[in-house]
Amino acid sequence: MNMTPKNENCSTGQEPCSCETQAGPQPFPMHPGEDVVCCGSPVRPPSSTLERPGYRLWHFVEEFVETPAGPVPRVKTSLARPDILATALARMSSFRNDYKVEPGLYCVGRPGPDSAVLVSANYKLSFDALRKELSGLDAWILVLDTRGINVWCAAGKGLFCAPEVIRMVKLSGLEEVVRHRNIILPQLSATGVSARDVEKGCGFSVTWGPVRARDIRGFIRAGMKAEFPMRRVTFTFAERLLLVPVELFLLIKPTMWALLAIFVLSGLGVGFFSFNAAWLRGFMAVCALGAGIFAGAVLVPALLPWLPGRAFSLKGAIAGLLGGAGVVLAFWGRARGLEDLALVLFAGVVSSYLAMNFTGATPFTSPSGVEKEMRRAIPLQAAALLATILAWVGASFAG
Amino acid sequence: MDTLRYLDNVATLHLDGEACVGCGECTLVCPHGVFEVNEHKAALVDLGGCMECGACANNCPASAITVSPGVGCAVYIIQTWIKGKERATCGGGECC
Ligand code: SF4
Ligand code: SF4
Numbered sequence: 168m169n170m171t172p173k174n175e176n177c178s179t180g181q182e183p184c185s186c187e188t189q190a191g192p193q194p195f196p197m198h199p200g201e202d203v204v205c206c207g208s209p210v211r212p213p214s215s216t217l218e219r220p221g222y223r224l225w226h227f228v229e230e231f232v233e234t235p236a237g238p239v240p241r242v243k244t245s246l247a248r249p250d251i252l253a254t255a256l257a258r259m260s261s262f263r264n265d266y267k268v269e270p271g272l273y274c275v276g277r278p279g280p281d282s283a284v285l286v287s288a289n290y291k292l293s294f295d296a297l298r299k300e301l302s303g304l305d306a307w308i309l310v311l312d313t314r315g316i317n318v319w320c321a322a323g324k325g326l327f328c329a330p331e332v333i334r335m336v337k338l339s340g341l342e343e344v345v346r347h348r349n350i351i352l353p354q355l356s357a358t359g360v361s362a363r364d365v366e367k368g369c370g371f372s373v374t375w376g377p378v379r380a381r382d383i384r385g386f387i388r389a390g391m392k393a394e395f396p397m398r399r400v401t402f403t404f405a406e407r408l409l410l411v412p413v414e415l416f417l418l419i420k421p422t423m424w425a426l427l428a429i430f431v432l433s434g435l436g437v438g439f440f441s442f443n444a445a446w447l448r449g450f451m452a453v454c455a456l457g458a459g460i461f462a463g464a465v466l467v468p469a470l471l472p473w474l475p476g477r478a479f480s481l482k483g484a485i486a487g488l489l490g491g492a493g494v495v496l497a498f499w500g501r502a503r504g505l506e507d508l509a510l511v512l513f514a515g516v517v518s519s520y521l522a523m524n525f526t527g528a529t530p531f532t533s534p535s536g537v538e539k540e541m542r543r544a545i546p547l548q549a550a551a552l553l554a555t556i557l558a559w560v561g562a563s564f565a566g
Numbered sequence: 567m568d569t570l571r572y573l574d575n576v577a578t579l580h581l582d583g584e585a586c587v588g589c590g591e592c593t594l595v596c597p598h599g600v601f602e603v604n605e606h607k608a609a610l611v612d613l614g615g616c617m618e619c620g621a622c623a624n625n626c627p628a629s630a631i632t633v634s635p636g637v638g639c640a641v642y643i644i645q646t647w648i649k650g651k652e653r654a655t656c657g658g659g660e661c662c
């Protein structure tokens with residue numbers, strides 16, 4: 168390995184690299200311009216012996232263990248900085264939709280032919296949530312190809328389904344790796360998986376694991392039995408708050424359009440269009456928009472159980488109207504009566520609509536219920552929006 | 567989910583008590599505790615809690631449960647109104 172610079176000082180650029188000054192025959196002719204680059208930064212550690220050409224090694228793989236079905240990666244049960252950073256990023260944007268690990272068989276600890284087999288989706292966050300709960304356990308993890316979508320949504324879309332379980336069981340050679348004929352599926356995959364079909368298709372019977380990965384340990388300790396609370400989905404304050412950044416991220420584009428519309432509508436008046444009015448009145452309307460977004464996308468998720476009503480659009484409307492009233496108070500004296508009305512209504516409509524869309528992120532709203540709510544709420548929201556625009560533009564002409 | 571309830575009397579869930587063989591599978595898969603099995607028969611103990619996910623019907627060996635499953639997501643439902651059931655997708659948000 169003559170090409171590796173032996174002199175660490177070369178990174179300072181003070182001294183020439185040993186590879187440049189080296190006399191005698193070299194194994195490869197090198198262009199003088201190229202090896203200057205090697206001196207630019209400190210040398211990184213050598214490649215792991217686990218790496219293979221054409222593949223990229225995940226940082227969470229500790230080693231490969233030999234099994235009758237070939238080498239299986241043993242994964243770490245702790246999350247490292249890249250996991251945590253990427254998780255944060257994924258939670259903040261829709262980047263989280265395409266963040267996956269490769270389907271196949273993995274393991275934690277030192278599993279043998281009698282160890283449990285846990286089935287997971289190949290959304291990286293689902294996989295991380297599972298492996299980080301498995302420290303000290305010996306188990307196999309069978310990752311399905313759910314196209315990088317989490318368990319619950321993949322099951323709803325029919326991607327986490329019996330044919331996929333059967334396909335991966337066969338493809339991974341699980342039959343040769345374990346002696347028993349049982350796999351543990353997350354309970355929330357039952358929406359997409361028929362346990363009987365899995366057993367018929369590959370001979371492995373299905374045990375329904377707990378809803379949450381963090382209950383896996385208790386589940387295994389209790390002899391593969393989930394107590395009642397482990398079988399219920401929750402939607403706690405923390406779980407709801409985690410969804411807020413994505414909600415806001417998805418609003419960036421529609422907000423741009425709303426700002427444009429506000430600017431145009433605020434400028435309209437007796438003299439056709441006034442830039443002055445567009446700024447001054449527009450600023451108040453933008454504040455109402457902000458209040459509506461804050462109420463619908465932050466307050467409603469946070470205060471969901473405490474806001475009155477069952478329908479999300481109602482919860483949102485209440486939060487939004489209060490927010491709008493706050494904006495009116497903040498600008499007290501600057502807006503006329505009709506404008507005050509428009510500001511309050513606007514925040515209410517925005518918040519009501521956003522709250523209604525939040526139904527998609529909750530684990531307890533039934534489609535029949537959402538449809539019923541929407542049939543009632545959308546005409547009201549549309550009417551309120553129209554009234555808002557009429558009052559806003561009308562106030563300018565009236566004044 | 568006792569503090570969080572959605573609309574009552576809308577769920578499309580039906581249980582055929584005659585057909586039920588009392589295996590208890592529905593009590594294992596339902597994430598909302600809608601079923602209880604007593605004396606080898608399942609009963610609906612909390613119909614209002616049902617979110618129509620379809621897990622129970624999917625796994626009942628006696629086909630005793632029917633439900634019209636789906637996702638309770640406003641964005642998705644708007645799309646089914648506009649584009650029809652086949653082409654609807656969720657908005658790329660957190661629901662799916
Ligand atoms: S559809 Fe889902 S929520 Fe409703 S009873 Fe069946 S398993 Fe429970
Ligand atoms: S899964 Fe079907 S047969 Fe089994 S207890 Fe429930 S309703 Fe009865």
